[in-house]
Amino acid sequence: MNRHDYEKMMREEPDIRTSNVRLFEEGTANEFTPPIVTCEHCGAVLPTYGLIGIEDLVGSIAGTDRGGIFWRPAPIRCNCEKAVRFWTTYDMLQKRQREDARLKREMQLRDERLSSMLDRSELQKTFAGKTFESLKPTTEAFEIAVTKCRWYAANFVKLHTEGGRYRGTGLYLAGGVGSGKTHLAAATALAIVEQSVPVVALRSVELYQRIRATYERGALLDEMALMQMLTESDLLMIDDLGKERPTDWTLEKLFDVIDRRYAEKKPVLITCNYTDTELIERLVGGRGDRKTAEAIVSRIKGMCNVIDTGSLDYRTRGAA
Ligand SMILES: [Zn+2]
Numbered sequence: 001m002n003r004h005d006y007e008k009m010m011r012e013e014p015d016i017r018t019s020n021v022r023l024f025e026e027g028t029a030n031e032f033t034p035p036i037v038t039c040e041h042c043g044a045v046l047p048t049y050g051l052i053g054i055e056d057l058v059g060s061i062a063g064t065d066r067g068g069i070f071w072r073p074a075p076i077r078c079n080c081e082k083a084v085r086f087w088t089t090y091d092m093l094q095k096r097q098r099e100d101a102r103l104k105r106e107m108q109l110r111d112e113r114l115s116s117m118l119d120r121s122e123l124q125k126t127f128a129g130k131t132f133e134s135l136k137p138t139t140e141a142f143e144i145a146v147t148k149c150r151w152y153a154a155n156f157v158k159l160h161t162e163g164g165r166y167r168g169t170g171l172y173l174a175g176g177v178g179s180g181k182t183h184l185a186a187a188t189a190l191a192i193v194e195q196s197v198p199v200v201a202l203r204s205v206e207l208y209q210r211i212r213a214t215y216e217r218g219a220l221l222d223e224m225a226l227m228q229m230l231t232e233s234d235l236l237m238i239d240d241l242g243k244e245r246p247t248d249w250t251l252e253k254l255f256d257v258i259d260r261r262y263a264e265k266k267p268v269l270i271t272c273n274y275t276d277t278e279l280i281e282r283l284v285g286g287r288g289d290r291k292t293a294e295a296i297v298s299r300i301k302g303m304c305n306v307i308d309t310g311s312l313d314y315r316t317r318g319a320a
Contacts, residue, residue, distance in 0.1 A: 041082035110225055117200055117229055120193050126201070130186035141310035142180060145173065148307050149184055153191035160234065160267065168265030168303060170235075174272055175309030181271045182239055184309060188269060189237045200229060201237035201269075205244040211253045227253070231260040237269040241300075242278070245285030254283075255292050258299050270300060 037046045077087050116122055132150055137143040152159070152171055159166045171188065173181040186201070193199045202210070207230075214223040230236060236257070246254060261268060272279060276297050283293035 039078035039080060039083055041086065042078060042080040044078055044080065046078055110222070118198050118233060120196070120199075123193050123199060123201055124190065127186040127190050130183045131190060132187045135180065135183060135187060137180075139310045141175075141308055142184075145175075145181075145184060145307045145309045148305070149173075149188045150191070152305075153188045156192045156197060156235070157195055160265075168262070168267055170267035170269055170300075170304040172270045172272065172300060172304035172306045173309050174306055176311035177273050179309040179311060181309040185237055185239060185269055185271045189235065192235055197234045199235045199237065200233040201239070203239045203243075204241050204246075207238055207254070208244055208246050208250045211250045212247070215249075223253075227256065227260075230257045231264065231266065233266070235267055235269055236261060239271050241270050241272045242274045242282040245282060246288060247285075248288050251283060251285075251288040251292050251296075255296050255299075258296055258303075262299055262303050268300065268304065270304065276301070 038044060039046055077083060132146065132153075135146055137146055149171065158164070159169065161167070171185075173185055175181045189199050189201050210226060211223075214226050258268065260266075274282060280290070280293045280297050283296060284290050
């Protein structure tokens with residue numbers, strides 16, 4: 001039996017509706033002999049597999065009084081040397097095919113996840129309504145901040161063209177809780193993404209979750225692909241830096257991201273509630289490496305224009 005025949009047989013189930021059923025008159029089941037199958041390698045007769053003869057069960061086949069025998073036609077594998085070799089290769093190829101199919105599915109899923117992170121419409125959905133127009137500055141500091149961000153967004157492409165003096169310069173929006181800096185950062189990111197610039201925008205908690213997810217068992221997004229996404233997007237927005245305390249490992253990865261963006265002159269857009277000293281403490285989080293935390297803050301500050309959004313509570317001022 002060659003592979004094609006074997007596969008064909010394996011697809012066939014012992015079913016009373018298929019040709020694998022032999023009807024017989026009552027009491028004559030013992031006279032039935034299934035067709036003889038021999039090993040194609042050594043010629044040995046292979047016992048028929050799954051032979052079932054139950055007169056009562058099949059006694060009512062098609063409304064007749066006859067009984068029947070049905071069997072699965074695939075013979076058990078012969079254990080002669082040649083057959084063993086054949087089936088070993090066969091199983092290996094099958095396994096490889098399944099593995100290839102699995103990898104292909106994973107790659108597709110990964111691509112979908114990556115593109116969803118870079119998807120313009122996703123970002124527009126997340127930040128729906130958070131435009132410059134819907135901002136209602138109530139303090140002078142915030143009004144100045146809005147003007148600066150508007151200018152930055154409008155000139156983003158020009159600023160970051162090859163050889164430009166300000167290439168790689170990002171924005172660091174610092175201000176108290178509720179000062180409106182998340183809305184302002186979102187409006188900035190939206191205005192930039194609308195110019196077809198690839199932007200990745202994540203809250204710090206999501207950023208760490210995504211990094212952590214890459215080393216979970218069976219991760220769909222490998223670390224390299226995520227790092228590539230985080231370092232190669234034209235703008236990376238991290239909202240609420242310091243709110244979430246990273247683990248030692250995610251802190252290292254955050255440093256990698258920032259360091260690589262710095263080297264490649266790729267800007268970041270950061271919002272943060274904390275002073276530098278507080279931010280370093282939050283990043284260390286009791287477990288992280290202090291030097292790494294300090295390096296992250298110093299590098300971010302070095303590659304950004306710092307914009308003070310003020311410390312007044314924006315939300316309680318009626319801007320909802
Ligand atoms: Zn054999």
